[in-house]
Amino acid sequence: MVSSGLLPAKAHKREQGVQVNLIAVPDGASTPGTASPPNEPVSKFELVTWNGPHDPENPQNWARREKLLRSFAPLAVIFSISFCSSIFGSATSVTAHQYGVSEEVMKVVGNLPVMVVALAGCGVFQIPLALARNVTTILVSRFLAGMLGSGGLAVGSGLLADIFGPITRGIAVGTSASIMNLGSTISPIVGAYIVDRYDWRWTAWTSLILCGVVGLLCIALLRESSHNRLLMRRAAYLRHETGNPNYRAQAEMASLNPQVLLRKYCTKPVRMFCQEPILIVMTTYLTLVYGTLYLSYQLFPRAFRMRGWSVPTATLPFTAVGLGVLSALGVFSFFTMTWYKRRWVLAQKAAVDGVPARVPPEDRLPPMILGAVLLPPSLLWFGWSGGTHWVAQVIACFFIGLSLQLIFITGIAYIVDVYLLNTVSAISIHVMVRSLVSASFPLFEGPMYGTLHINWSATLLACLSACIMASPIIFRIHGPQIRSWSRFSVGGI
Known part of the structure; x- marks a missing residue:
């Protein structure tokens, strides 16, 4: 049932198998459910929500086969x-x-x-x-x-x-x-x-x-899965079938005021990026990671062409990078379904009054720490193995893909868990900054190679990775305290 930011329900009723709440919303209020100024007319709206935790129209209740x-x-x-x-x-x-x-x-x-x-x-x-x-x-x-x-x-x-x-x-x-x-x-x-x-x-x-x-x-295969959109469709159906214009989904309530939309979708992502230390540091780290991957598109083939390989053959070591990416997904999935799942089950058992408990977002971070530790030596391995057998450099490519992807996957999952109710704003500004900055990395590859060559170029990237390597460790230890400073994150367990 949706209740965040709304007045306590005055009445509950079921109509045509749909859960609705009767709430009061002041005309012209900046957010739904705020107190009504004196002498201001009040409209009655019936909030349409999911019909209990097992509503079959809720995408999270679809059958596993349907989800896949x-x-x-x-x-x-x-x-x-x-x-x-x-x-x-x-x-x-x-x-x-x-x-x-x-x-x-x-x-x-x-x-x-x-x-x-x-x-x-x-x-x-x-x-x-x-x-x-x-x-x-x-x-x-x-x-x-x-x-x-x-x-x-x-x-x-x-x-x-x-x-x-x-x-x-x-x-x-x-x-x-x-x-x-x-x-x-x-x-x-x-x-x-x-x-x-x-x-x-x-x-x-x-x-x-x-x-x-x-x-x-x-x-x-595509099917609408947005909770907001599905509830808006349900509310529209009820308005049509009953002739009652007061049925509203929560997303429609917010859209009653253009200032809310402007603040939520235009200025909030920028404000979050300027004010949130976790978002700033994670975006910086993942931008470096993503940019390193972009840079490798030119650096890796160049390294293998120096061995006398043809241009197409010199791209084949990307297969090792791809295997590293898939292996990272396997490591992260195994971690999630074992250690992290046990933490989640324990949190649910400790829940009070049946209210679902949350696992601290920092419990997502161990795979990221592993990737952060592996990345600098992997880059050094690649950069300084040019004079050895080509297999050694290809294996280095695998570990670079593995470490980059462990950092990347875990970082995104951590941002989602930290800013659960503000995920769209956090991810949107993160993706924009990450894409704009990291996409410029390949521009530096030519001048960097001309000055530093392969070995010292890889060393520079390794040093940059080592400098920021401590950030997931710091968040793992002090994350709850850092999140307590935030205006946008969902706190604690």
Whole structure:
């Protein structure tokens, strides 16, 4: 039953099997349920909520098979958009030479996924990219494809969070993050072979075909899972069937005042990023991690080309990175379903008056600490094993993928748990900052390599990782105290 921020219910009733609460909302009040000023008219609204904890229309009560089936489409969207965002990287040298510009110019816009909307936009703008006759068309097409497509990443992850409960939610978020990074890890391999055997334009045609196939899959499998949207539909149905205009979902109550919407969706993410130490530090760390992955798209193939490998063959070690990403998901899932689940069960047993208890968000952090400890030596291993057998450097790629993904998955899950009621705002500003900053990392690869070469470039990244390595350890120990300073986090257990 939804009651946060509302006046105590004056009455409860069931109508057509739907739970509703009768509440008073002052006309013009800035938030639902605030006290009514003197002589101000009061309207009666009936709040539509889920019909108990086992309401079959609640996505978290769908059957396991239904959840897995409905999860497949958003995961496919995440993979395809991530794949499309990175496949063109293999064509930067070719197109730069063809149109007489530097490689940095070919990278500057394309990898700036700004959170907007959807798979269709990502697919459509592959067409002008494939038909481009100048650099401007390439840059604009890639920017628009990335900007529109990035909405699918946010929407897909949010859909999974709506479907799964507190234990499996962490695994669902981790799977989403792994699929995203797996797509961007596989695409350089595919792109290199396409450019070598066919033409760089086929990187765009391949992306368009993938988006089309995933689009058909979404038509078949996607189903609305937003709790707010489903309750709004239920309220609309009741208004239509009963003729009573007072049925409202909580999301509709908030939308009665435009100032609430402006404060919630426009200014709150920025305020959170400026005021929340946990969000600031986690965003900084995950930006470094994500940027290191972006940087590896150029650095890794360069290292193996120095061994005399061909351009397509030099991308094959990304397979080891992908295996590391999948292994990280396995480690995180095993941790979640064992140690973390035991902590959650103990918390429920200790719940008072049947009120569900929360496990401290800091209990999510051990996998992140493991990844943080592994990353600096893994980068050093890669950078300084260039003169040894190639297997040693490939194994280093695996541990880099493993450590980066452990940090990334756990960091996202931690942000979600800390800002449970403000997750959308926290994740939106996090993704925006992370994407804008980390997408610029490949611009530094050429100058950095020219100055530091492979070994010292990897050493620089290792040093940066070591400098911020202590942050998850500090949050693990002092997280409850740091969260107590927050205006936006959900406190304690």
